[in-house]
Amino acid sequence: MATINKLNHLISHLNLAAKPTVAAVWPQDTSTLNALRRALNKDMVNVITVGCAERVTKHLDRFIGSGSLTVVDADTPEAASDLAVSLARQGEADILMKGLVKTDVLLHAALNKEHGLMTPGNVLTHITVGDIPQYDKLLMFTDVAVLPCPTLAQREAQLRYITRLARSIGVATPAIAMVHCSEKVDERHFPVTADYRELAARAARGDYGDCMVDGPMDVKTACDAHAARVKGIKSPVAGIADALLFPEIESGNAFYKAMTLFGEMRTAAIVCGANVPLVVPSRGDDFRNKFYSLALACALIVNP
């Protein structure tokens, strides 16, 4: 498939032979409901709503498109989360999306050992796809919201998820930069840089699929070929990164907030690692973010 460079190209590149079904948990807020309606109108999904039945019926009473809408009620956000998770376990939902429920509550249900959505060895981690006016490709990055400080094994999972997500947006061999404030491996002061060296070696022998992984390098070296040249950095990733792996949540979050506030970045995001993709926007995220996040989850399901 063609490489997708802008979030608004996501929709036209969905392979919708079989529509995925999204279970929307406690969809009480207008922006979630609008995102669901847009997705129905665009013929992208079937929708099951769980909770807030009256509000849903009123808001989604008319939509065009051939998808189905199933309205299920639930008494509390917690009950709605449990029910949606069980729908996903039974194969009746391919994507979970949160409405006005706390992220913790939905993740807690997904993480339940007996009734949840985790396969041992997997890890829940948040991946954002940024659409940045000044960058000529989409830029994936992780983790700005869920995993505070990944272990080596968790970083390996992140590399696998990024590689998989990249393929679904048409990037066959993503260039993944492992971010640090410098390009030096300094095991004593920055143990993460030793992890990076190890991960780069394992990536080179193919452990994470079809990807190029390099680092440590800073954000500018990763995304600006000129800066990389000035520094004399030779790397197949430097200057052309498709994805950034951040050392921990503080740096990822600072990047994310700065870019949305001052860099005119638009985003879509999902939580990977459960048996189905989870769409867990923040309260502050707008309709557009919610809609594109749902589209991204669809891409992960339906694209090769």
Add this chain to the structure above:
Amino acid sequence: MATINKLNHLISHLNLAAKPTVAAVWPQDTSTLNALRRALNKDMVNVITVGCAERVTKHLDRFIGSGSLTVVDADTPEAASDLAVSLARQGEADILMKGLVKTDVLLHAALNKEHGLMTPGNVLTHITVGDIPQYDKLLMFTDVAVLPCPTLAQREAQLRYITRLARSIGVATPAIAMVHCSEKVDERHFPVTADYRELAARAARGDYGDCMVDGPMDVKTACDAHAARVKGIKSPVAGIADALLFPEIESGNAFYKAMTLFGEMRTAAIVCGANVPLVVPSRGDDFRNKFYSLALACALIVNP
């Protein structure tokens, strides 16, 4: 004095009754030499160059302005660093500025216990002043380059230095946001948030001078009043931050690199904590950054 909102207003707001003297260490590169010439032409400084005498003489042979140029030679960048530090110790230089010498080398000379520039209890820390088109004030932040992970005592020093620097650019009572990925104090997972609580309490009782200090809060809450309102955050700092205190170097550096690359941010920066301000730009920094960094150091010396 008036508040300075743009870096290019720095120059006209310098109180130049007495010109400070800058000692430039190993000024071999054109951008450093051009920054020095501009500063001489603008009548901002006296200049002592240390090392690269032939190159300096050739490049700075003609300048307008009433400042003096003294050319001293040195055999190596290390010797030049030591000599410049001793000039500062003797009160003959008010500012040190590095040319084509490694930052480590100059900082090493400044940190020397016997012959250096440190007063016990002080700490070297890097403060950037960002000029961001989409923000209506200058934004100071620390530390993106020198101090990897500040202790509580080091953060106290950062708050004092920021407050002092703010005053020199006309911000009488800076609003300082202590950055974290969320607004919750979570001592167990993020010990830094407990430090923040303590620092906010000490700031409120006046320990760091005339400033408002609050956190934890994320970058967007700190700099966007709308985002702060949506989140229901009540804080005298939220939405109007003059300065960001980052939890560690990774997040500061990610913010800095993202903003210069994608947010069209211009910067000036100095290292505070030695007995004189140190101007230590990176190799990759352009002439403009070097010139404004020198102007910032001048402001710290000559403004109230």
